[in-house]
Amino acid sequence: MTLAPEITDLKVQLRLDGEDSSWLTVCDLSALAVPGRGVAALLPDGRQAALFRDRDGRLYAVDNRDPFTGAAVLSRGLTGTHRGRPFVASPLLKQRFDLESGQCLDDESVRITAYEVRVA
Amino acid sequence: MTVPPGPAPTIVLVGHGMVGQRFLEALAERGLTATHRVVVLCEEPRPAYDRVQLTSYFSGRTPEELSLTDKEFIKEHGIELHVGDPAEAVDRAARRVTARSGLVVDYDVLVLATGSSPFVPPVPNRDATGCFVYRTIEDVLAIEDYARSGARVGAVVGGGLLGLEAAGALKGLGLDTHIVEFAPRLMPVQVDEAGGAALLRTVEGMGLTVHTGTGTQEIVTGADGAVTGMKLSDGSEIATDLVVFSAGVRPRDQLARDCGLAVGERGGVTVDAQCRTVTDPRVFAIGECAQAVDGRVYGLVAPGYEMAETAAATIAADEAAFTGADLSTKLKLLGVDVASFGDAHGTAEDCLDVVYSDSRAGLYKKLVVGRDGTLLGGILVGDAEAYGTLRALTGSVPPVPPEQLVLPAGAGAPAQLGPSALPDEAIVCSCHNVTKGTIRAAVTDHRCTTVPEVKKCTKAGTGCGSCVKVLTQLVNDELEASGVEVDKGLCGCFAQTRQELYETVLALRITSYQDLLDRYGREEARGGDGCEICKPAVASIIASLAPSIGADGHVLDGEQAALQDTNDHFLANLQKNGSYSVVPRIPGGEISPEKLIVLGEIARDFGLYTKITGGQRIDMFGARVEQLPLIWARLVDAGFESGHAYGKALRTVKSCVGSTWCRYGVQDSVRMAIDLELRYRGLRSPHKLKAAVSGCQRECAEARSKDFGVIATAGGWNLYVGGNGGATPRHADLLAQDLSDAELVRLIDRFLMFYIRTADRLERTSAWLERIEGGLDHVRDVVVHDSLGICDELEELMRAHVAHYRDEWAETVNDPEKLARFVSFVNAPDTPDPLVRFVPERDQIKPDLPLLSIGVRPLEEALEGSTQR
Ligand code: SRM
Ligand SMILES: Cc1cc2nc3c(=O)[nH]c(=O)nc-3n(C[C@H](O)[C@H](O)[C@H](O)COP(=O)(O)OP(=O)(O)OC[C@H]3O[C@@H](n4cnc5c(N)ncnc54)[C@H](O)[C@@H]3O)c2cc1C
Ligand code: SF4
Ligand code: FES
Numbered sequence: 001m002t003l004a005p006e007i008t009d010l011k012v013q014l015r016l017d018g019e020d021s022s023w024l025t026v027c028d029l030s031a032l033a034v035p036g037r038g039v040a041a042l043l044p045d046g047r048q049a050a051l052f053r054d055r056d057g058r059l060y061a062v063d064n065r066d067p068f069t070g071a072a073v074l075s076r077g078l079t080g081t082h083r084g085r086p087f088v089a090s091p092l093l094k095q096r097f098d099l100e101s102g103q104c105l106d107d108e109s110v111r112i113t114a115y116e117v118r119v120a
Numbered sequence: 121m122t123v124p125p126g127p128a129p130t131i132v133l134v135g136h137g138m139v140g141q142r143f144l145e146a147l148a149e150r151g152l153t154a155t156h157r158v159v160v161l162c163e164e165p166r167p168a169y170d171r172v173q174l175t176s177y178f179s180g181r182t183p184e185e186l187s188l189t190d191k192e193f194i195k196e197h198g199i200e201l202h203v204g205d206p207a208e209a210v211d212r213a214a215r216r217v218t219a220r221s222g223l224v225v226d227y228d229v230l231v232l233a234t235g236s237s238p239f240v241p242p243v244p245n246r247d248a249t250g251c252f253v254y255r256t257i258e259d260v261l262a263i264e265d266y267a268r269s270g271a272r273v274g275a276v277v278g279g280g281l282l283g284l285e286a287a288g289a290l291k292g293l294g295l296d297t298h299i300v301e302f303a304p305r306l307m308p309v310q311v312d313e314a315g316g317a318a319l320l321r322t323v324e325g326m327g328l329t330v331h332t333g334t335g336t337q338e339i340v341t342g343a344d345g346a347v348t349g350m351k352l353s354d355g356s357e358i359a360t361d362l363v364v365f366s367a368g369v370r371p372r373d374q375l376a377r378d379c380g381l382a383v384g385e386r387g388g389v390t391v392d393a394q395c396r397t398v399t400d401p402r403v404f405a406i407g408e409c410a411q412a413v414d415g416r417v418y419g420l421v422a423p424g425y426e427m428a429e430t431a432a433a434t435i436a437a438d439e440a441a442f443t444g445a446d447l448s449t450k451l452k453l454l455g456v457d458v459a460s461f462g463d464a465h466g467t468a469e470d471c472l473d474v475v476y477s478d479s480r481a482g483l484y485k486k487l488v489v490g491r492d493g494t495l496l497g498g499i500l501v502g503d504a505e506a507y508g509t510l511r512a513l514t515g516s517v518p519p520v521p522p523e524q525l526v527l528p529a530g531a532g533a534p535a536q537l538g539p540s541a542l543p544d545e546a547i548v549c550s551c552h553n554v555t556k557g558t559i560r561a562a563v564t565d566h567r568c569t570t571v572p573e574v575k576k577c578t579k580a581g582t583g584c585g586s587c588v589k590v591l592t593q594l595v596n597d598e599l600e601a602s603g604v605e606v607d608k609g610l611c612g613c614f615a616q617t618r619q620e621l622y623e624t625v626l627a628l629r630i631t632s633y634q635d636l637l638d639r640y641g642r643e644e645a646r647g648g649d650g651c652e653i654c655k656p657a658v659a660s661i662i663a664s665l666a667p668s669i670g671a672d673g674h675v676l677d678g679e680q681a682a683l684q685d686t687n688d689h690f691l692a693n694l695q696k697n698g699s700y701s702v703v704p705r706i707p708g709g710e711i712s713p714e715k716l717i718v719l720g721e722i723a724r725d726f727g728l729y730t731k732i733t734g735g736q737r738i739d740m741f742g743a744r745v746e747q748l749p750l751i752w753a754r755l756v757d758a759g760f761e762s763g764h765a766y767g768k769a770l771r772t773v774k775s776c777v778g779s780t781w782c783r784y785g786v787q788d789s790v791r792m793a794i795d796l797e798l799r800y801r802g803l804r805s806p807h808k809l810k811a812a813v814s815g816c817q818r819e820c821a822e823a824r825s826k827d828f829g830v831i832a833t834a835g836g837w838n839l840y841v842g843g844n845g846g847a848t849p850r851h852a853d854l855l856a857q858d859l860s861d862a863e864l865v866r867l868i869d870r871f872l873m874f875y876i877r878t879a880d881r882l883e884r885t886s887a888w889l890e891r892i893e894g895g896l897d898h899v900r901d902v903v904v905h906d907s908l909g910i911c912d913e914l915e916e917l918m919r920a921h922v923a924h925y926r927d928e929w930a931e932t933v934n935d936p937e938k939l940a941r942f943v944s945f946v947n948a949p950d951t952p953d954p955l956v957r958f959v960p961e962r963d964q965i966k967p968d969l970p971l972l973s974i975g976v977r978p979l980e981e982a983l984e985g986s987t988q989r
Contacts, residue, residue, distance in 0.1 A: 027946040036649055036682035037689070039946035046954065048945070054649050055634065065955075070972030071698035072955045076686040078655055081648030082612070089652035091686035091694055096652070 014041065014049060014061050015116040026051060029119055032059070038088065040064045040075035049115055050075035052099060054086055060099035061115035066090045067104075074112075128157045129228040131435065132217050134207040134375065136162035138171055139407030139424035140233035141188050144199060146432030153197035159225050160199060161217070163206035163234075164256060167194075172421055174260060175285045178292040180851045183257050210379040212400055229402055229435055232376060232389060233428075236369035236408040236419065241277070245339035250347030251363045254286040263364065267293040271361035274298070275350050277336050278367035279306040284453040286364045287328055291454070294817070298329045298358050300336055300350070302367075310449060310460040311484075311499050314477060318484035318501045322456050325482070331358075339363060371409045371417055384411035393441040395431040404431045414444035422551045422583060446514075448550060450507045455897075456482070457504035462497025462514040463488050471496055476526040485526040493517040498526075508590035509539055512546035512556065539590045540597055548590055551583025556594060563598040571595050610881060611653035613637060613645035618806065618881045622661050631671035633658045633683055652685075657881040659683035660768055663804035664876050667920035674931055681941075687766035690942065691928055692748055697967035699956045700748060701741040702728070703765035704755050705801060708775040708793035708813075709736030718758040726751055729964045735772035735810070737763060742965055744952050749942050752929045761927040764802060768882075770809045773797035774822065778815030778832070785815035787832030792861070793821070796830070799865065800872065802925050806879040806888075809872070810845075813837075824852045827885040828868055833857070837864045841871055842896070844886035853889070853896045856904055866915065870903040873914035 010029040016022045026041045032053040041049045041064075048064035052075075064072045069092045077088040079099070086099040096105040102114035131147070133140050140160070147153050162168075167189035173181065194201050202223065209218045210230065217225050238253035240246050250271075252263050267274065267290070274290035276283050279301025290297045299306070305316025306323065320330055331352060340349035340357070349359045371388040373381075381399045382390045388411030390398045395410065397403045407424035411417050418424060423445035433440035448461035466473060466488040474487040483502040487510070490496050495513050500506065506525060518525060519541050539548070544557035558578050568574045571588075574595050575581045581588045609615040614637075616624070621636070630636050636658060638646050659680055662671050672678065687693050692700035704719070719738055723730045726747055728740040743751055764770060773796045776782070778789030793813040803809070812821040813830040822845075823829025829840040835858040843852030856867055879888040889896060901907040903914075932938045944953040955972060958965035 031946050034679070034682045036655075037941075040944060040953075042945040042948045042951055048953075051946075069696060070955070070969075071696060072953055073686070073694065073698045076689065076694070078652040078683075078685065079649055080613075080651035080655070081645065082651065084644075084648075086649060092696065094652065 010119050012051060012059060013118050013120050014051070015118075016043065023118070023120070025120075029053075036079045038075040038077070038079070040072065048072045048075075050077075050088070051117065052079055052086075052088060054079065054081075058086070059117040059119065060086060061117045062088070062097060062099060062102050063113040065112070066092055066095075067110055067112055068093055068095055128155060130157040130159060130226060131229045131231065132225050132227040133158070133160045133231045133233060134217065135233035135235055135372075135407075135409070136160050136164070136168045136189075136201065136203075137233060137235045137407065138168060138188065138421050139235070139428050140231075141168035142425045143231060143233060143406060143428035143432055144197075145193075146429050147435070148193070148197045150432055150436040150438070152432065152436055153199065156228075158197070158199045159227075160201045161205055161207045161219050161223075162201060162203045164258070165204045166257065167201060167203055169257060171255070174254075174257070175289050177257070177260050178264075178289045180849050182849075183261075186257065207375060210375060212379050212381075212403070215402065227402070229404070231431060232397075232403065232405040232409055233407045234372040234375060234409040237372050238282075238365060239368045239370050240365045241336060241367055243336050243338055245341050245347075246365070248339055248341045248347050249345055250361060251339060251365065254282060254289070254364050254366050255369075260289070263289065263362070264293060266362055267295055271295060273358075273360045274362040274364065275300060275358055275360040276364045276366055278365065279303070279330065279332065280309060280366070280368065281307060281449070281451060281453070282369075283366040284323070286366045287323075288454040290362070290364065291326070291328060295362070296327075296329075298331065298360065299323070300331045300334060300352060300358075302333070302335045304333045306330065306332065307453075307458065310447075310458065310464065311501060312465060312486065314475070315458075315484045315486065315499045315501045318477065318479060318482050319456065319458065321479060322482035322502065323454060326454060328454070331356075369408065369419060371411070373409055376405065376409075381405075384415070384417065386417070387411070388417040393430075393443050394434040395427050395442055396434065404434070406431050412442060412444060416444065418445060418447075420445075420447065420449060425551060425583065426553065446550075448511050448514075450504050457500065457502060457507075459500040459504035459507040459511075460498070461507065461511040462495070464497045464499050466497070468496055474522045474526060476523075487522050487526055489522050493522070495522065508548065508587050509542065511550065512539070512542050512548055512590070516543060516546075539594050548594065549578075549580035549583065549587040551587075552579040554578050554580035559591065559594050560598050563595060564602060568595075569599060609642070610657060611651055613641050613648070613650050613654045615642050616640065618657055618661070619878050621658065622665075622877055625658075625661050626665055626669065629669040631662060631669055632679055633662070634679065653881070655683040656685050656688070656768075657806075659688075660804045660806065664921070665917070667924040668917055674926070674928060690745060690748060691752075691762060691766060691932060692743065693766050695741060695967065697956055697969065697972055698953055699741070699967065700743045700745065701739050701765070702743055702748070702751055702755075703733070703737060703739050703763040704760035705763040705797070706737040706772075707797040707801075708773055708790050710775070710790055710794060715758065715760070718754075718760075722751060722754050727958075727965060729966065736774050737772060739765070742958060742967070744944065744956050746943050746949075746952060749933055749939050753933045756927070756930045756933055761801070762929040764928075768805055768808050770797070770800040770803050770805075770811070772810060773800075774810075774812035774826070776814050776818075776820035778813075782815055784818060785832070786834050787815055787837065789813040789815035789821065789830075789832055792830060792832075792837070792864075796865075796868065799922055800868075802928070803872065803876075803921055805872070805876050807882050807884045809885070825849065826852060828852070828871065830864065836860050839864060839867055839871075841899070842886045842889035844884050846884075848886070850886040850890075852886075855896070855900060867903060869918040870911050870914045871899070873917050874899065874903055874910075877914075 012026050013023040014026050035055040038050050038052040049061045050064040051061045053059050064074050077091045079088045087096045089096045102112040104110035169186040205219045205221045207217050208220050215227050238255050274295035275298040276287045277300050279299045287297050287299050306319050335353040337353050338351040342348040351357050373383045373389050376389045381397050389405035390411050391405050393413045395404050395406050406427035427442050430440040430442040450459035470491050471488050476485045485500050487498040488496040542556045546556045548556050562568045562574045562577045568577050571592050581591045723740045729742050731739050733739045773793040775790045775793030779785030810826045811828045812823040812826045814821040814823045815832050824840050825843045825845045829852045831838045837859045838857050839855045840852035841855045844850045943949040957968040957971050959968045
């Protein structure tokens with residue numbers, strides 16, 4: 001796997017809800033080098049986030065826990081584009097979640113937390 | 121709720137066969153089940169089922185799947201269905217029916233739908249053990265049971281439609297099969313002499329022995345009273361273990377006779393055009409037990425359905441009449457298409473025949489045409505492709521000269537006359553009397569956009585199914601004409617089918633998904649991230665072709681890594697709590713004690729739940745993602761390889777112990793299973809592939825339930841293809857017989873590569889074989905006779921696959937970059953997922969599911985907890 005040199009020392013940060021200025025550094029951008037392949041991060045309070053990067057380099061983060069099964073697996077799902085919006089499909093029972101809003105595309109009543117992410 | 125004044129009038133139906141069930145549906149459609157009490161007496165131990173498809177039991181259809189009765193329907197309409205309780209007497213004066221159980225029901229309307237019983241000629245010993253008839257599921261179960269208990273030869277009395285069906289069943293059970301027909305030809309009612317001759321050649325070509333122009337004189341029995349043979353009227357004798365009588369049917373009209381209803385000269389309750397008995401206006405008779413107003417007793421289901429509609433309409437005081445039906449039939453008997461329609465025997469005055477016959481190919485087609493060019497009827501044997509169109513054209517002057525309608529394509533025939541040439545009044549579905557106009561209207565006026573919708577809306581195609589092909593063409597034509605594009609695309613990203621994408625990838629040597637999406641994806645999908653459907657499908661295509669198109673084969677390399685489902689991505693199977701299972705390959709199910717011990721030690725050391733799988737290997741569950749490389753390092757060390765339980769790829773080749781140990785074995789099935797498993801391991805395909813090798817006909821490896829199954833014979837191997845267990849089981853079909861080792865491997869190479877090339881995404885070989893045009897025969901032509909001239913290419917593709925095979929796990933454990941992904945958390949590589957916890961059960965572990973529903977655990981507790989399993 002070859003990485004463009006300019007992205008190797010950039011960090012991916014995630015905004016924890018509530019505290020405005022609290023950005024948590026999660027990993028090197030290089031950990032998301034393969035677009036569409038996510039990683040999981042452990043948050044200080046024990047929750048987990050799933051982070052993704054699409055082929056245009058945009059970053060997304062949502063709760064890692066699949067609300068349908070309870071397992072923390074969303075980071076291992078496949079991503080895609082549906083009507084121009086990015087989504088991840090749970091690897092367990094395949095429900096899709098909008099990566100920007102956390103809204104489940106297959107069940108209106110379900111939504112997961114979506115986090116703000118940035119590269120610093 | 122409003123209470124109707126007085127008790128609801130009662131309709132009693134006697135007989136819950138195909139026509140009876142149809143009658144109930146017609147009642148419901150007309151709202152009569154709401155206004156009437158409906159009581160059904162059903163003699164058989166199960167409610168109505170599809171008798172027409174009875175023989176499909178032998179190709180794996182279960183009695184449940186044959187059922188025509190929806191429990192919901194019966195319940196929803198408040199129908200009182202008494203299964204296994206036949207009517208024994210009718211008192212017409214008191215309007216009362218008594219059933220065997222003693223149940224007594226008073227009726228306002230009585231409907232008889234008692235069907236027919238098989239005719240058994242009065243020959244000596246016809247009741248001997250080993251004699252059967254062929255009408256019900258119980259008959260079929262009894263025949264199967266008897267045949268399986270050691271019969272080798274079977275004989276069918278009767279060479280008509282049902283006789284050939286029965287013969288097909290016996291052949292399917294592996295018996296040497298004889299057919300004895302009194303008439304000088306097979307299917308004397310449906311086909312003429314020349315058609316019968318074409319049929320005879322084909323049937324004999326399949327290894328059945330046919331005796332025409334001779335009758336059965338006596339059944340010969342042994343000392344134990346069981347059948348041992350059959351004496352024929354020409355003086356000869358056949359040795360046989362089993363006899364099936366299929367010499368026609370007789371209407372079951374005894375109940376009607378006993379209560380004084382008039383019956384026809386040759387049986388059948390006499391009814392008028394409304395299907396009311398001529399004797400008693402309160403009693404109706406429908407289906408095979410009735411003699412219609414035209415004096416005929418119809419032995420086909422379509423006229424019976426029409427009678428059912430007529431009777432229901434009459435009871436609802438609507439106008440309807442059944443005055444007769446044509447006897448058009450299209451059947452696939454023993455795999456041979458046979459159809460006859462209209463005035464097949466040319467009985468009209470002054471009519472002319474147009475005949476095409478090719479005895480070498482077993483083809484015979486005859487059209488009966490009137491002086492003025494009107495198509496009156498015809499017979500098709502060997503190829504009944506044109507049946508739907510021809511039947512619908514019957515009664516009109518076809519738009520092209522008749523001879524062009526029977527010539528095969530390529531022999532001077534112009535482009536096939538499609539259903540677009542039919543007039544709107546033409547009946548396309550004769551089971552439900554649906555015209556072409558109605559079907560078109562379903563699309564244009566009722567906005568149906570798929571064949572299933574049109575079926576539901578018009579009922580066309582929901583009877584015998586013979587019209588579905590024409591129906592599909594009509595619907596697609598109509599959709600295209602009205603500007604609706606018929607979307608056969610793989611998903612929202614690609615308008616192509618999987619097969620088209622395969623061809624594109626192969627021809628243009630495209631090795632990147634993004635490249636394919638950006639160049640060949642739908643306009644709106646280009647430049648995007650694709651979706652969860654096409655990513656793995658394209659990844660699989662690229663992986664199967666990798667060596668030939670110059671792509672890197674490892675599923676964790678570069679872009680491939682992002683396309684794979686999580687299972688392929690972690691080379692393990694994801695379980696419900698986020699842990700994984702580990703399945704090493706155990707080729708052919710053969711394993712040494714040392715290796716067994718290694719598996720035991722690894723499972724013990726990592727605390728894994730251990731289970732023997734249904735595929736003759738060992739599955740170890742409960743590994744966390746970060747444990748996978750550690751487990752596999754030890755497995756690889758001990759000589760194990762990936763079992764690809766996670767991939768759409770070859771799973772296992774099961775074996776039986778075979779000739780090495782088994783007293784019956786005729787070939788070394790274990791060796792062959794191991795060879796095949798090692799040859800095809802790692803082969804990515806549209807769906808998973810399973811195989812098995814049995815050492816003899818006893819079939820202990822269950823090879824016929826596999827995508828490819830091999831059964832040893834004294835002379836080599838028989839190859840079966842298209843088998844399936846799972847949700848829709850299917851027995852594999854015989855592709856070729858008595859193959860040498862090399863021939864076997866070559867055929868499987870070709871078969872698999874042809875499947876990979878042409879199947880849809882997630883389409884097992886069984887569904888593929890059922891779907892592709894021409895079915896098994898076409899596949900045989902392509903892979904055995906090389907009719908497309910692609911066998912060299914298919915073999916080359918497989919050679920490349922075999923030569924480039926590498927064990928995915930061995931490569932992964934030796935590659936630090938690939939190993940980096942095997943962590944639960946990118947920011948805490950040493951911390952295990954706190955939600956993956958286990959609790960004890962039967963001396964092993966199982967996932968702690970309650971924990972999953974709680975969701976989050978405070979981190980400290982989580983971290984503490986993670987040290988213990
Ligand atoms: C482990 C095992 C059950 C067992 O404990 O015995 C199993 C387990 C699973 N089967 Fe199976 N099947 C297993 C033998 C079978 C068999 C029996 C056989 O192979 O002889 C069948 C019927 C035969 C057949 O496939 O025709 C079978 C028919 C299915 C099907 C239905 C396939 C179909 O065509 O209808 C699925 C679903 C699918 O693939 O879409 C399935 C899917 C699955 C999956 C992959 C479901 C999933 O996605 O989680 C299970 C995960 C396995 C894992 O986590 O390791 N499994 N499964 C067996 C593994 C065999 C092996 O050594 O590889
Ligand atoms: C193997 C096979 C293949 C066939 N293939 C075709 C084909 O390809 N095309 C085609 O058009 N037709 C075919 N047929 C014929 C078709 O099955 C019949 O035309 C159709 O089933 C007739 O329906 P029915 O309801 O009149 O009779 P049935 O389906 O026979 O039903 C009558 C029912 O009434 C019950 N019964 C009888 N007496 C009593 C009583 N006193 N009380 C309660 N219940 C009673 C019987 O047990 C039976 O269940 C085939 C038949 C067989 C056996
Ligand atoms: S299939 Fe035949 S050879 Fe194999 S174990 Fe069974 S009986 Fe023996
Ligand atoms: S003709 Fe039988 S279903 Fe249409």
